[in-house]
Structures are given as C-alpha cells and as structure tokens.
Amino acid sequence: MTTVLDRSKAHSESDVQQWLRMYRQMLMIRLFEEQVNDLYTRALMPGLAHLYTGQEAVAVGICEALRLDDYITSTHRGHGHCLAKGAQLGAMFAELLGKEAGYCKGKGGSMHIADPDTGNLGANAIVGGSAGIATGAAFSAKRLNTGQVAVCFFGDGAMGQGLLYEVMNMAALWTLPVIYVCENNLYNEYTHNSETLAGDMLTRAVGFGVPGERIDGQEVRKVYATAKTMVARVRAGAGPAFLVCDTYRFHGHHVGDINREYYRSKQEEQQWKTERDPVKLMLDWLTTEKVANRAQLDQIQNEVKAEVEKAVQFAMAAPYPAVDRVAQDVYA
Amino acid sequence: MTTVLDRSKAHSESDVQQWLRMYRQMLMIRLFEEQVNDLYTRALMPGLAHLYTGQEAVAVGICEALRLDDYITSTHRGHGHCLAKGAQLGAMFAELLGKEAGYCKGKGGSMHIADPDTGNLGANAIVGGSAGIATGAAFSAKRLNTGQVAVCFFGDGAMGQGLLYEVMNMAALWTLPVIYVCENNLYNEYTHNSETLAGDMLTRAVGFGVPGERIDGQEVRKVYATAKTMVARVRAGAGPAFLVCDTYRFHGHHVGDINREYYRSKQEEQQWKTERDPVKLMLDWLTTEKVANRAQLDQIQNEVKAEVEKAVQFAMAAPYPAVDRVAQDVYA
Amino acid sequence: MTLGEAVREALAEEMRRDSRVFICGEDIAEAGTVFKVLTGLVDEFGKERVLDTPISEAGFTGIAVGAAMTGMRPVVDIMFGDFSTLVMDQMVNQAAKVRYMSGGKCKVPMVMRATLGASRRSAAQHSQSLHAWFAHIPGLKVVLPSTPYDAKGLMKTAIRDDNPVVFFEDKMMYKLKGPVPAEDYTIPFGVADIKRVGTDITIIATSSMVQVALDAAKMLEEFDISAEVIDPRTVWPLDEKTLIESAKKTSRVIVVDEGYERYGVTAEIASVIAEGAFFSLEAPVKRIGAMHVPIPFSPPLEDATIPTERQVFGAAKALCG
Amino acid sequence: MTLGEAVREALAEEMRRDSRVFICGEDIAEAGTVFKVLTGLVDEFGKERVLDTPISEAGFTGIAVGAAMTGMRPVVDIMFGDFSTLVMDQMVNQAAKVRYMSGGKCKVPMVMRATLGASRRSAAQHSQSLHAWFAHIPGLKVVLPSTPYDAKGLMKTAIRDDNPVVFFEDKMMYKLKGPVPAEDYTIPFGVADIKRVGTDITIIATSSMVQVALDAAKMLEEFDISAEVIDPRTVWPLDEKTLIESAKKTSRVIVVDEGYERYGVTAEIASVIAEGAFFSLEAPVKRIGAMHVPIPFSPPLEDATIPTERQVFGAAKALCG
Ligand SMILES: Cc1ncc(C[n+]2csc(CCOP(=O)(O)OP(=O)(O)O)c2C)c(N)n1
Ligand SMILES: Cc1ncc(C[n+]2csc(CCOP(=O)(O)OP(=O)(O)O)c2C)c(N)n1
Ligand SMILES: [Mg+2]
Ligand SMILES: [Mg+2]
16 A cells, blocks of 8 residues: 555646546446447347447547537547546436437437537537538637637548548638547448558648647547647647547447458457557556556446446436427427 | 751651640630630620630640540630540530530530540539549549540639549549649639648648649640650559649639739739740740741641631521420430 | 628628628638629628638538537528539538437527529529428528518528528529618518419419519419419428418419429429318419429520529419410 | 348349449448448459448549449449438539530439438438439439339339439338349339229328338228329339329329428429329328428437328328218
8 A cells, every 4th residue: 555655646646636537537438338238239229329449548538638618529439529528427328218318308319419518519420520510619719719629529431521621621721729530440330441541641631731640549648648739739729630549449330230250350359459458558557557556446447337327227217208399409 | 947947857746746736726725715705705605604715735735645535524614625635616616605516515505515525524513523523434444444544624722622532532542543633723713722722732632642743834845744654654553643733814713704903913914924824835935946937837826716717607607406405415 | 772782781780780690601702702792791891700711612511510509600602502512411411400419409500691593504503493402401491582672681580590591592683673671670481471462373483483473473464364472482481371371362373483393392382282272272283493404504495494474474374264 | 032132133133234333332342231231242243343432422422423424334322311412412413414414425324322211210310311302303313112123123224224313222121021023124214103002092102101101001991991002113203194193093192201291202292193183182182201300319209200100091091081
C-alpha cells in the first residue's frame, strides 16, 4: 500500500482523477456494449446495433479534451461517443429498446441518439452524413462567438463520401473550429479498406487545407494528449484539423455479424484483442504506474457494473411510447 | 521566302503539319465563338452560351494527343472541346440554334453537345457532373481492352464537387485510364477561386492516389507535349492522372455577362488578352520560328473563316425539328 | 415591386430583425445571384452574412443543417432547382428527419431557396420543377409563391418557421410586378388563396401556372365560363379544405403545375379533390403538368412540353362543354 | 425459390449470357451484400465483374452511367433505397437524360437495384420507400417485383433494357418463396399482373404490399367480399388499361403502396383510376401509404406507420359496406 501511495505522488492529483475518469468511461462503454450484445442475443432488443467495443480510447480520449458544450456528431457506431460525451446509461438503453424514456423517446434508436444537453448533435446512419452538421455547428460557434469547437466522428468508410471533402474545403476557407476524427478500424462493413482507399488519408485533408495527424487510437492517454493540443489550437482560431485514430472493432460490424472469417481472420482479431485492447492497456498502465491499486480499480469496475445493470433494468421496465405519439415531433 | 524554307527545314514535316493543325483548330474555335457571340447579340440564338475564347490551347493541345476513339466529357463551356475532338461546324451551329440538323437534333443545345463518333460523350450542364461518366468510360475501355483513354474536362469550380474525389479514388483503386483535366480560369462564374478553393489542387488529387501536373494552359505546344506524355502513360496502364491547365476566359461567364468589373478588372482581362492569348501566342511562334509564312497563315485564316461562315449559313437555314419529335428519344 | 424584389425585401427585413439569419450559396454576394435577386444585400450585411460558397451544394446545405441545429437560421440558395438532386441526402435524410429522430430535441430552422420553371431555353438540366420530391417527404414544408405579395409574406413565414422549408421561385417570374405593402406582414402556410372567384370551374394552379390559369380564365370569360383560380401557395401543408370546397361549388376541376405530370403534384391534388368532392364532380379532375420528357432545348419543342393558357383554356372548355 | 435467390439467378444467368454485364456496390463480392442476396456470384464471375466499391454511391453510380454509355451493362447495388438521395444527380440529371439530350445518339443500359420497405426496426434513414421520386422522372423505368417469379423475369428484362431501370426489392421479401421455372423467361415492363381475381373491389398494390393485399383479400372472403388484387409490377411504364378495366368492373378501388402516401405512388395511380373509371366508381379511390412521418424506430410506433392487412381489410369493408 505504501508503494502505491509513493508512486501516485509522482502524479498530480488532477492527473490521477483524469486517468481514472477516462478508465471508468472506457469501462462503462465496454460494459454497456456487453449488455447490448446480450440483449440482442436474447432477442430483447429490436433492430440492430453496431458495437463500439475495441474503439473506446478514441471517444473517451477525445471527449475528455472537450467542454460539455462543445459539439460532437456521431455515427451508426455511436454508443461510445454518446457516453463519452456525457450521456446517461438509462436513457441510452431505453432508446435502444425503443422506449419513451429514451433520448429520442424511442423514435431514433441505436443509430440516432442525440443529446443536445451534452453537445451531442446526433448519431447518423448515413455514412459521412454528419460531416455537414458538424461543420455547420462549428460555423454557428464561430458566428455566435461562443468558443465552442465541433468534433465530427466518422469511420474510415466515410472517406469514400464526397461530402466530407466539400465541407473540409469550406471549413478551411472559413477557418471554422471543427475537428474531423476518422476512426480507422480497417473495415467498411465487410470490406477491408485497402480495397476502398487509394492515396493517403492525411494528404487528402491537406489538399483541402486541413492539417492532420495520425495516431494510435488504442492508447487513451495518447489520444487525449493529441486531442488536447488540437482542440486548443482549433479553439484558438487556427481553423479545422483532421485526426486519424488507428483502431479496431472487436465484434462484428453489427451484433448479428457472427461468421466473419471470410473478411478477417480470427488471428487478426485475437491479436488486437489480446495486445491492443484499450481498456486493458489502460488498466495495465494504471497498475504498472501504480496510479491506483487493485482494490480501487475493482471498486470502479463494480460501480460501473452496477450502474449498467441498474440502467438496463430501468430501460427494460420502461414503457413503450403510446402509439399516438407516432405523429408528434415531425414538425417543431 | 528562302529564309522560311531554310528555317522550316529545321522542323520535321510532320511537326509542321501538327503545329499548323493545332493553330487551325484553335482559330476555328475562336472564330466559331465569335459567331456565337454575334448570333446571341443579334438575338438569333435561343438561350445562352458560355464562350471558350481564351482557353483554346487546352482543348486543342489535349485533343491533339488523343485518338479519335478516345473519350472526352465536356462542360457547359464545351464548344472548344467538341471542335477540338473533331466535331463539324455545321452540326455544332445547328445544335446551338435548336435545329434538327444539330448534333442532338436540337434537343441538347449549347450545353449538351454529344458526338459519340468523335468519342465525345457529351457536354454537361451540371458542374462536375461528367466526372463519373468519364471514369466509367475509362472503366469500359479497360474491361473491353480497347486501349482507349478518357479525358474529363472540367473547370476549377468543379473542384468543389465531392463527386470528383469519389471517382478519382475509384479510378486510382482500379487503375483506370482516365485523365482529369482542370481548366483553371480563376473564376467560378462571378466568384474568384481564391474564395472557393482551400489547400492545393495537385495535393488533393495525390491524396486520392492520382498524380498530377500543373501547366501553363495558354501555350498549345506545352499543353500538347504534356498531354502526349500523360496520355501515353495512362494508356499504358499507369492509372489515372490529373492535369491543371492555368488559363483564362476572355469573355464573360456567358454571352450575357457584360458588366463584370465587380468581379474582375478590365486591366486583368486586358493583360491576358494582349499577353496570353493562346491563338496569338501560337501565331507569333509560328511566325518567329518561320514555320509558315504570312501567306500560308493568312490562307488558313481565310479558309477557317469561310468554313465558319458557311456553317452558320447552313445552320441558320436549317429547319427546326417538327414538334412531334418532342416525345422521341426519351427511351431507347 | 417585382417578385425578385419582394424576395430580396423579405430577406433583408428578416436579416435586420434577426441577426441569426444568414444566406449562403454560389455567386450570391457581389454578384447577387445569377438572377440578380440578392443584389445589394452584401453591401448591407457583409460577406459573413451573405456568404459566397464553393460549388458544393451538398456541402453547404449540410453546413446549413448543422448551423440551424445550433442557433443560426440559414437560408440556402440553390441556383437552379435542378441541382437539388445534389442535396437530397442533406435535405431528406438529415434536415427533414432530425427533429423526429431526436424525439423533438433538435430543430432545423432553415430555408432552402431554389428556382424552378422552364422556357428559358436552358435545356434538360436547368429547367426542371422538382418540388414534388420534397412535398413527398414528411418533415419538410414546400412553398411556391405566385405573386410578389405572396413571395414576401411567405418568405418571412419560411424564415421564422422552426422547420426546414423549401421555397421555390419561378425564374421567369422574377420580373413579375405586383403590389406589396410597406408594413411587415406574413402569410401563414397551409392557406390557399383564391386568386379569382368563379362558379363554373375550379383551376388549381401553382407558381407561374397561376398566371397561366388567370390568363385562361380571361379567355374563358369570353365564352361565358366563370373560372375560379386557386393557388395553394404551399403544397405542404396543403389547404385541402379550400380546394375541396371550391371543387364542390364548381363541380369541375383542373390542376396545373409545371412539374412533370406523372407522379407529380397534380396527382396528389387531383386525388385529394377526387376523394373530397367525389359526389360533386361532374367530370374527372383534369391534370395538366409538364410532358413526360426531359425538357428539350429547341424552342418549338420546349414550348410543347410546358402547360400553356391555351391548353388550360381548351381543357376547361372541354370540361364545361 | 426465394425472392433473393430469384434476383441472384437472374443476375447470374444474364452475366453468363452477356459478358458486358457487371455488378458494383458496397460489400457485394465476398460478403454478397448485407442481405446475402449475391452470395456466390463473385466465385463464379470474379471480383472484376462483382465489384466491391468504396462507400461512394454517387461516384460508382456515375461510373456506371459512363460504363453503360460505352458498351458495358452495369448493375448498381444501392444497399438501402434511402441512400438513393446520394445518387439523384447521377440518375436523374445524367442517366435519365443522356439519351434525350443527345438526340438519341447515346444510350444508358444500366440497372440500379435498391431496397425499400420498413418494419426492420431500422429507423428513419434505413426504412424508406422512395420509388415515387424515380417514377416522376422521364427517362427512367421503375420496377417493383412482388414474387420470386416476377423478380427474376423483371430483372432479366431490366438488364436487357437499353434504358436506365430502377429496380426496388423489398428487404422483408428476400425470404419469400414462390415457384420459378427453370427455363429462361422475361416479363415485359408495363404489364400489370392480376394476382387474384375478384369482383367486388380492386386492390392495387406494389411490392410487399401485394402480400398485404392478398392477406386482406382472404380476410374479406369471410365477409363474402371478393377482392381483385392487381400488381402493376412496373410503376413506370404503368399499365393503366388493366388497372382501369378492373376498376370499371368492381367499381371500388384501394391503392396500397409502402411509400409515403403524400405526393407518392398512390396519388398517381388513384388519379389515373379516378379519371379512367370516373363513371364507374361507387366511391372515391382509397389510398393507403406510409404515414406522413419519418419512420420511427420504436416497434409499436413503426408498426403504426406502415399499411397492414388489417388496415386494407378495414378500408375495403368500409368501401363495400
Ligand atoms: C451512405 C451510406 N452508404 C452505405 C451505408 C451502409 N453502411 C453502414 S455502416 C457501413 C460501413 C461504414 O464503415 P466505416 O465508416 O469505416 O465505419 P465502421 O462501421 O467501420 O465503424 C456501411 C457501408 C450507409 N449507412 N450509408
Ligand atoms: C452543380 C452545379 N452547380 C452550379 C451550377 C451553376 N454554374 C454553372 S457554370 C458555374 C461556374 C463553373 O465554374 P468552373 O467550373 O470554374 O467553369 P468555368 O465557367 O470557369 O469554365 C456554375 C456555378 C451548375 N451548372 N451546376
Ligand atoms: Mg471502419
Ligand atoms: Mg472556372
């Protein structure tokens, strides 16, 4: 015990708080997704879900560098972004189950969770579809002089959508405070991106006047550190930036994508899971660096587990919206 | 006279033929457009036309490097491309006047001239709209193993269209024989491209795996030489290429754009017209190099003038399509 | 005041009233659009609020959606309605659905202005009237003014509306003159306007077709046929009640719209009438829209594709005969 | 054979018959599409003819247009019909108009396959049926098969057609089984199919709504109401004659389509009937389409937006009552 205290003294209290917060957030996303998978497998969840498992360090590292009122836009694989930006577990689960208590009163579902209170302008089921929205949010921030920045999360597959380049160009022309974050998990659904991406991602952005960086997306502290600098620069008025985070999704493209050896090998998956698991990497580092001891880490784990379970129960018990709600919310 | 013969001996007969052909083609486009402007001014032409005057060296230099069966796609400012690829003056004028004898039986007009016999897949009134078509033609050429290449002409304004980048990416992935030619005349209609283009044009293409070059588009021999090398490389299977030709349109955006000082100065226009006129530059060079003497050059001029006049007369006298033709050609 | 001036005035007044309103599009600042509709706005409001964009319709429409969701009130200028093909994802999958998908948490107060209409010899890609596409989509409102007065009042309503509104201006009508009061006024959506009262036949017409209908009505007068001309002004929301009442009164109806007739606006309105006035109709509702061909360039051909007063007159005479 | 298999067989046979036919789209090769409809094709035809693309719908559709103009016969796979928002310019301003604009010199023999239909709990951006947009556009043909037999025969016709054809497959129908002959056959466009003969009421239905109509017809039988069910199979060209004749015979008509009801397919068909069978109709043509709301995710809500057999049954009973 003394050793732990000794070592942790090397770290500032606020650093420790931040590391543990990032760890907790990653863990929360991980356990959330496990529950989602479980609900789906037990046929308790309508539709589909695209699990974020394996990519937690990206959402958490980046959102840690953001203010609560900074904007994000998210994707079909969006649970991680929502939670990292501050969404509550109960309303998340409720939305996935189509319940009235969900973030979108059940109308959006897994692919459309929006939570303006935490700056989340919504997940988007159109690949690349939110690039305009994020850039527009940055436009508002600049015009209204709020100091906010906007982060647009998207997958490597979205690099195929022309819209992205159209808005990058305008973001650069108009020096908008927007960061385009590409979560490069190597696959567009069932197709490796070596089949879909020519040239070079960073060069593309540079061509449109948007400077970029490419980093290991599995190390949450690295993601955070990079994001922190980038966000500060963008907030200060430097114009848009681009960040490629190399990462990997541990599950299938969606919960139903079970047999996937025709597009990626078990060995590849295994390697990422054992060597590059962002939650485990952080846990190991926290342990090695003795930022926290086993008991503290266990406690976090137990707390998160309990929260997640409570949230599932809440959502399961929550009622569906009354059918007459169907015609509401079409127009403001 | 002796001097002329002496000097021209320094040039091979085939070079001389080619230079004179390029000169004649440029002149033909120039005189064609003068007639178009005249027809418009005299209220004899329906609709509008976007004159190519000032950009002749681009179309002519590039098409000189192409086979008759190579494909091109063109733009709203397309007369030069059509003529350079081999279109006949009479059917061109007839189309501009909406006559049955026109290339599209009057149904297309100035912005839609297509002439498959010369490989011209059509002008396009959607900015950037033909980028897919040209890439698709290159796809066919590759699949059908015909050795053809496709050239996609577009303006600097089309760099704003996401479609262009989507197809560049696929052209690179699939090593298609297509050349994207950007005619950078500095303006998108009435807006200077410093307001619309961030980053760097060549870098953009490189980002999508398409190597490029940027050249002076007013020197037809330079354009031709560059195109020749590029076409050979692309035809040999090197994959797509990008070519930016810096140029200038001498007239307004279209024939009706008369007062344009609010977006570009008379001085700028004057400078281009006096110092960078591609027809004059070539004429001067031909004269200085003594490739041809004044009499020969005058003869070319007179011939072209006569052809153009004859073609206008033909088109003016030609009948409109019968009204019942309106419902034909919707479906094949 | 011309219709173009009315649109400009509405924009200027709303921009003065509300600093969150801005306009973006191609060649709209110093050039004031290719139709010169916005001339002068940039002088008053500056280039930050009258924003020249690259030729990136999808991109700047998407930016407008995001700006609208975060406190601004964008007006997007789509030069030719034909280019709306490029913004369908942003308008239909994003703008129109954001409110619903978010369970009412977000809103998208934006206006997309676009032109429609043929007969400028602009050929197939610059002459279409594609408003039916937007009217098909829940979450959007679709406006088609036919007079300067309506244009101004409807544009103000559009800008103040908290939903995405698609506003179609006929290119050939920009020079059309009509009275416009000096004081501030708005025109509610979903309220049709009876442009001419009549008793024998109802002609429902949109946008520039209203003038065509009025001209036909004048020709009909000489044959002692009294035509009522109604302009729905917004095709969504649609003032079914007014249309049906008139149909019940006259028992004969023609619907005229410049979009392609097939699967277009005339189909919806005709079937609303056929249902609502079923027991009053003396004859089937007659639909008149653009011919089922791409708009041709050649003048005699183009003229054959678009509804004319002569055609409407002929149809009305046949119906009443 | 299932409908999915029928589509696959049609494609495979046409690819064998004509080496110019190829397919492109996202995740179609080894993955065989997300619906597994194309499973195995890549093994037979290779990755050059079953071409995985980047997520660039506009781009690869544009490439298909160009390939079609220059000797190939592309089939484009748009995973969800909702993404057709991204290809409207290439389909509508390019593919549909190339032939006309070129005065008949060029042709565009391509097929765009897309899915439609809700009730998979896929929410607002993955559940739409946007075929009305395409039917509105001259130059396109629009096909909606409702059985494996029709799917195969119509797909073959589509591939052999020298025009751009938009072919919509209902996602929920891929598993639907039905007889399909072994020998080569095609089904002409513009010929409606009477799926069930009846005398009291005509139900015109498209795509998956045909099954809904047939189920409703069975329920009506118990009430001694004999319903005729007709599937137009292609909404453009539209077999007006068959629809009108049936309407004249039964004097009561319901039109069911899964697209949004407003300004949708039901409007065109209803007004064609209202005009063509005007003097025979006992009651207004009843339209049943999707509710005018974005498709919600929540199961009880989604179920409320889409036409059901119960709804069709109820409407039919009311009409015949
Ligand atoms: C415009 C569009 N095209 C296709 C799809 C279908 N689709 C959903 S997710 C996906 C792959 C996305 O890959 P990527 O962007 O890398 O995200 P990842 O799933 O890897 O997180 C595709 C093709 C879609 N939703 N939107
Ligand atoms: C998609 C689209 N947006 C806008 C227009 C209207 N428009 C026609 S030409 C033009 C400018 C094009 O500029 P550029 O590509 O540089 O060609 P240039 O006219 O200079 O030859 C514009 C905006 C169009 N035709 N298509
Ligand atoms: Mg990916
Ligand atoms: Mg230009």
